[in-house]
Amino acid sequence: MVLAAVKDDLAALAAGIRAGSVSPVDLVARCLERISATDATLHAFIHVDRDGALAAARQREQEARRGELRGPLHGVPVAVKDLFDQTGLPTTAGAAIRRSHRATENATAVQRLLDAGAIVIGKTNLHEFAFGVTSVNPHFGAVANPWDPARVAGGSSGGSGAAIGAGLCAVALGTDTGGSIRIPAALCGVVGLKPTFGRISRHGVVPLAWSFDTVGPMTRTVADAALLFGVLAGPDPRDPLTGRYPAFTGTVQIPPPGFRVGRLRGPLFDDGLDDEMGAALERACGLLARAGGRIEPVAVEAAMAGQAAQTAILFAEASAYHRRAYPGRLGEYGLDVRELLAAGATIPATAYVDAxxxxxxxxxxxxxxxxDVDVLICAAVPVQAPRIADVDPARGEGWRRVRAPLSRLTRFFNLTGLPTVAVPVGPTRSGLPVGVQLAAAPGAEARLLGIATALEAAAGWELPPLM
Amino acid sequence: MGDRTEVQRLLAEQQILVDDETLRAVEEWHRAWLREWEWVRAFDLRDEDPPAPLWCWPP
Incomplete structure (x- = not known):
């Protein structure tokens, strides 16, 4: 399923477009062809805007010929999780009850992509209302993993992860409330950045849980993530939280020798890690050590209590958000989401406060x-991608058994709001991607992405090329 | 807090009517959450630990 070809990153593509050696029309047409060829299997997209994307590509190409470049993404095809508003298109949030929705303005993140010259080729599939980790969607199809279509792509931003992993577009937008960028990134072998809480505007994005919802890039490389983060980050008056951090220059800080890496230990991070994931984490620590890092064990005493707190806050807020439609239209939700929304309604107010x-x-x-350390490291997911047949709510109860494990290692970073990036570090014995997470202090994305760049270079993981 | 009556009561108060299978699943979820919540009960929260969501914190 993974398409073989060339090596391109965002900077190379943009440079090619600037120089005239890469045609935005050809690039978009190739992405659309690949989507057509694969989407019956992958179900990565809910809506593909063929005509709009080709028209925009023709316009960007003419502008490039005249030397009129809109920004660093001029002519680059991007995909957007179908949780973001884009004018004139439906924002389904992966839900049947939003099929008839039409956005009347762009989400801030989408507007920033367009202002930078990007071409949105379509809206990607996701777990219904972003409330799940498999992207097995009862209304728009189960997103398949490009490395093994019998397995899930992860979620909730599964369509974005699969689209990048399969070479269907250059970069994509995701959202992350409990791991929804980093889980599919790890399972699809791509880079997923959950920035510091509040650094990218959430205006125009369907909420899951306001206390944790975070917008971020999913990309082929760490450099691409830095470039896209630079386009997206910065104050937006329509999301007051964004006023706390400056814009991002796009420049990463290459770590000096002796940079300090805290390896998270304790029950939350050590228990339930399968052999393959444990080996990948060991390998990543070894690679960072050879790159000049000093690895030391660290622990957060209240980590397990924090996990319970994150559950309480996320579920209570999700249930609160859905009160307008739920339970009135309960029967129109998927089996798993309707159950989880009811579960969230059982969280007492006192528990929410204590959380x-x-x-x-x-x-x-x-x-x-x-x-005391520059970054923290732990595995991204403790287990490999489960088979779709084993976790489809329509086929049984397996989804309940994977939900908590798949998000076990990611939710801690939503609770703490830290910038966290999932970086692929190699395949498992069966050829599936495996990733680790790096996290840094709030606002320290430049340092985080610098160390992630060092790990990426040492790991040598590469996706098949776009062009 | 974890018995069937309590979960049923919480759902009924919010006019959430679910079938028996979903109710059993929600009860099981709630029991699992209560087990997880023991980590919070065991944690020594002090009187001076206020609710502190992320927007309370300096960058």
Missing amino acids: QRVQGVVIAQTRRLLE
């Missing part, structure tokens, strides 16, 4: 750790 108190303790403990 936020625990959150404060965990944040304080983690920030203290980050005074």
